[in-house]
Amino acid sequence: MARDINREPDPIDSWMEVTLVYNSALKEIGTKLEILNDEFQQVHRYNPIEHIKSRMKTSESIVKKLKKKGYESTIENMVEHVNDIAGIRVICSFTSDIYRVAEMIGNQNDIKVLSIKDYIKNPKASGYKSYHMLVTVPIFLSDKMVNAKVEIQIRTVAMDFWASLEHKIHYKFEGNAPEHIKNELKECARMVSDLDARMLALNEEIRSLEDNEFV
Ligand code: 0O2
Numbered sequence: 001m002a003r004d005i006n007r008e009p010d011p012i013d014s015w016m017e018v019t020l021v022y023n024s025a026l027k028e029i030g031t032k033l034e035i036l037n038d039e040f041q042q043v044h045r046y047n048p049i050e051h052i053k054s055r056m057k058t059s060e061s062i063v064k065k066l067k068k069k070g071y072e073s074t075i076e077n078m079v080e081h082v083n084d085i086a087g088i089r090v091i092c093s094f095t096s097d098i099y100r101v102a103e104m105i106g107n108q109n110d111i112k113v114l115s116i117k118d119y120i121k122n123p124k125a126s127g128y129k130s131y132h133m134l135v136t137v138p139i140f141l142s143d144k145m146v147n148a149k150v151e152i153q154i155r156t157v158a159m160d161f162w163a164s165l166e167h168k169i170h171y172k173f174e175g176n177a178p179e180h181i182k183n184e185l186k187e188c189a190r191m192v193s194d195l196d197a198r199m200l201a202l203n204e205e206i207r208s209l210e211d212n213e214f215v
Contacts, residue, residue, distance in 0.1 A: 009138065009146050009147040010144035010145060011076075011079075011146070012075060012079050012146050014075065015059075015075065017146075018075060018078060018079070018085065020141075021139050021141075021148045022056055022085045022086040022148055022150075023056060024139045024148070025086045025137050025139055025149075025150050026054040026086050026088060028137050028139070029086075029111075029135075029137060030052060030054055030088065032105070032108060032111075033088075033090060033101070033105075034052075036049075036101070037049040040100075048092055048093075048100050049092055049101060050091045050092060050093055050157055051091050052088065052089070052090055052091070053088070053089045053091070054086070054087065054088040054089070056085065056086060056087075057082065057084055057086075062078055062082050062085060065081075066082060069081055083134050083149055083151055084151035085149070086148060086150045086151070087150070087151045087152075087153065088151070088152050088153070089152075089153045089154075090152060090153070090154045090155075091155060091156070091157055091160050092155070092156055092157075093156065093203075094156065094196070094199065094200045095120065095156055095196050095197075095200055096200060098120065098131050098154045098156065101154055102116075102131055102133060105135065106133075110138055111135050111137055112136045112147070113133055113135050114134045114135060114136060114149070115134045116132065116133055116134075117131075118131055118132075119131065120159075123189070126166060126182070127162070127166070127185055127186045127188070127190070128162075128163060129155065129159045129162075129163075129189065129192070129193070130153050130155040130159055130163060131153070131154040131155065132151065132152070132153055132154075133151075133154070134150075134151055134152075135149070135150055135152060136148060136149050136150070156192075158192045158195050158199075159192060159196070162185075162189055162192045166185055169185070
């Protein structure tokens with residue numbers, strides 16, 4: 001029997017199914033992003049996406065997150081309360097590409113955007129900048145349809161460089177890095193923002209020259 005995309009999704013009811021469903025969700029979103037990037041290359045002669053990284057959260061990290069949030073480790077709680085079991089990171093060259101990619105994702109009929117956190121317009125106190133989308137994508141199995149949540153983090157190469165080092169430092173000092181390191185990271189975050197703005201301005205200037213060559 002054909003499955004209707006608008007019908008109520010079925011529940012996910014075993015750890016094996018969690019793995020299958022969230023891995024499938026990463027493939028679905030990954031393929032969508034690759035198609036959008038290819039189309040963009042054809043139409044506008046450049047790729048807004050530099051590269052894509054995807055990962056499944058480990059069972060240990062899922063249990064740790066549930067414990068931190070005060071929930072028992074059940075499949076139901078994982079699906080309900082852990083938003084980043086499936087995580088995909090989209091790395092773009094320029095800040096403007098981030099919003100382009102986010103809009104293209106949001107325009108896909110089968111993707112439902114549950115929430116957006118714009119840490120580019122509102123950076124975290126640490127200096128962290130990134131654009132987060134929490135979405136669901138339907139996954140069709142042989143006998144059921146489930147909605148899988150995927151956390152999409154979209155950021156520039158420079159923001160990603162900063163976030164990787166900050167993440168390492170955060171774990172090394174278990175969240176209590178010395179004050180001078182925190183301050184240095186904040187200063188680096190300011191330099192990242194400045195670099196992103198200047199690279200974007202340069203790119204726009206070059207593109208406007210290229211466009212004029214075709215007039
Ligand atoms: P990990 O180890 O990367 O998986 P939620 O997931 O919604 O329950 P929260 O904190 O409200 O929790 O969500 P938020 O702020 O959107 O952050 C989710 C993820 O963004 C984090 O996942 C990190 O990957 C990243 N992130 C958020 N803040 C920072 C930051 O200050 N520095 C860096 N480097 N990354 C950040 P996890 O599960 O916390 O960590």
